[in-house]
Amino acid sequence: MPYNEALKKATQAFEVYKKTTSSQRALLLRTIAEEIEALGDELLETASRESNLPLARLTGERGRTCNQLRLFADVVEEGSWVEATIDTALPGRQPLPRPDMRRMLVPLGPVVVFGASNFPLAFSTAGGDSASALASGCTVVYKEHPGHPKTSQLVYKAISNALQKCGLPEGVFQHVSGGVEVGQELVKHPATKAVAFTGSYKGGKAIFDLAMQREVPVPVYAEMGSTNPLFILPEKLKEDTAQLARQAAASVLLGSGQFCTCPGLLFVPDSDVTTPFMEALEEELSKATPAKMLHEGIAGNYYTGLGKLLKEQGVQAIVQQETDVLEGRAALARTDVQQWLQNPALQEEIFGPFTLVVTYKNTDELLAAANALQGQLTCTLWGTNQEEQLQQNLTDVLRDKCGRLLFAGVPTGVEVSHAMTHGGPFPATTDSRSTSVGVYAIKRFARPVTFQSAPQALLPQELQNGNSTGIWRTINGKLTQSSINE
Known part of the structure; x- marks a missing residue:
């Protein structure tokens, strides 16, 4: 699909997808995992032909891909990742009253994800970058890696089937093929709100520099490798x-x-x-x-x-x-x-x-x-x-x-978990504050918004007094699941 059309669809779909509930997004992620598993041996055999990786390795990688989709589903469904923070009004405070202020993370918008060469499943079409972006409420435009195009198309088909089953717009996830020029245009496009990349230092640095040259710069989360001493x-x-x-x-x-x-x-x-x-x-x-x-x-x-x-x-x-x-x-x-x-x-x-x-x-x-x-x-x-x-x-x-x-073991073997950090200072990555593996990867694709003196009806569920979602929130400096008494 041409990149302009893909980003147009992703932008339109974002207006719908950003309003989905945590349960809807969790269902999508779990359904994607089921659809990938339903591809069976065809997916593994295709990936093996394209990447020269053995079937045993790819079987494990498929498991990791689906497990991380389900892990993000759990994180989204629980909901506390949005960092809901509420400072209730203090009208009698001297010398000035404090207004009611409520803060949470919201999705950025369409995210461009570049596939990795060395992980045709776990760091590619439905890999960690795509999974965390979808979990956050962002739409995704995925740029396939030329090393395993047929594998990517199969997984894209699985994602498209999942979107259809969940009643969500096809623009939530778009698939783009092409060379370096297409990748550059995706990064430069004004509809792109963030970029995720896993690969070489040369490639990641080029993408980062291009994003910083835009009229409106956007965050680039490039994992560029290291020597791992x-x-x-x-x-x-x-x-x-x-x-x-x-x-x-x-x-x-x-x-x-x-x-x-x-x-x-x-x-x-x-x-x-x-x-x-x-x-x-x-x-x-x-x-x-x-x-x-x-x-x-x-x-x-x-x-x-x-x-x-x-x-x-x-x-x-x-x-x-x-x-x-x-x-x-x-x-x-x-x-x-x-x-x-x-x-x-x-x-x-x-x-x-x-x-x-x-x-x-x-x-x-x-x-x-x-x-x-x-x-x-x-x-x-x-x-x-x-x-x-x-x-x-x-x-x-x-x-x-x-x-x-x-302090023990070896660095190869990256656990997908809550405590994992797969990132590091430059030149390992372009942003040492983030991780591309583990649940905190979701926060790369969100930004904080504060609602001040907002009517209850206009607040997101996560910030309303009743806390119908049951998430953990910080209220007046204390972490709690309690509601706010009106």
């Missing part, structure tokens, strides 16, 4: 040398390294166990059977970026195998903190099954590296109880560098 402290490395190598390697290899949370940097102490750790890590990566990457473009960028990095001064290639056009072969390199600190290129993400080991000699070097980090989606810290003070010192630094700080 993993810090291993000295005592921890001594304690679990081989196991930590296996754990790190498994995370690097997961999905051929095509996750935005792949640990592309490992900070390791330069000690008597460094060599055994490196040998174990090398063995794990070398014996891994390479899998096809998503498409030739990603594979080409992986090997181009890898080749460039391995030519940087002070970088030693440890595992470097012959390449195939599509196979994602694991790679490993090593450098030291001083070389890493002097060369910003060593912080650039290599999207694929690669990690760079950076050795440090002492605590000062380790803290210097932490302080020099760019914004990250995740940082991971592995230490022992005996290293609590060092962990605290690193935590004080790393909390300002990332959206999610792990």
Whole structure:
């Protein structure tokens, strides 16, 4: 569908959709999930052909897609996400009376969502961005990713069926195909009120810059990836040398390294166990059977970026195998903190099954590296109880560098939950205050409005005295589900 027509329909539909109840939106989200599941094996097989991802992975991804739709349905139905806040009138206050003021979040309008290449289901047509935008009351214009167009069309059909079953306008969700130019026009169009993107730094930054150049700028929530550094402290490395190598390697290899949370940097102490750790890590990566990457473009960028990095001064290639056009072969390199600190290129993400080991000699070097980090989606810290003070010192630094700080496990595997933050300081994202995964993603597509001295009949249900929705509200500074006695 032409982008102008899509945005026109989305704008018209917004006037209807923004007035829907929380129950109506929840029903839509659950119905979309049911319609996606009803596509059965056709969806999985189509996605596998287009993305080279195995059916088992896509089965899990379909489950995640439907589960997050249902999670947002629960959030919308409960309703407290709107942050209803009421300050009742104080007519007798001196020196001036206080008027009645009532605040809540309302939807922005039509949202443009760009599909991600590495998640043909969970971060694409009916993925987290679309689900959270629909949950907030916004209409969506979805720009399909060229890597999996048939998959996208199937999911779009499921969404269209759901809209019809729920008696909602087809303009609530519109599907657009096309190249870079179409994407640019969608961002520049005056009807667009927000943009969501998951992909490369180059693509996300270009969209952000374009949105800021508009006559009326709009928010851009671009998740642009990161190197997701993993810090291993000295005592921890001594304690679990081989196991930590296996754990790190498994995370690097997961999905051929095509996750935005792949640990592309490992900070390791330069000690008597460094060599055994490196040998174990090398063995794990070398014996891994390479899998096809998503498409030739990603594979080409992986090997181009890898080749460039391995030519940087002070970088030693440890595992470097012959390449195939599509196979994602694991790679490993090593450098030291001083070389890493002097060369910003060593912080650039290599999207694929690669990690760079950076050795440090002492605590000062380790803290210097932490302080020099760019914004990250995740940082991971592995230490022992005996290293609590060092962990605290690193935590004080790393909390300002990332959206999610792990103290066990690996960063790959993003839980869709209430407490999840999948975001981080620039250049990981264009807005560190938001998340693209988890229930708080809904708040990206809403803005606060205060109703002052409004008649009860003109107030949204959430702000009326009776609290017929039963949501949690802040009334005169106290959180409560109570009604207001007139």
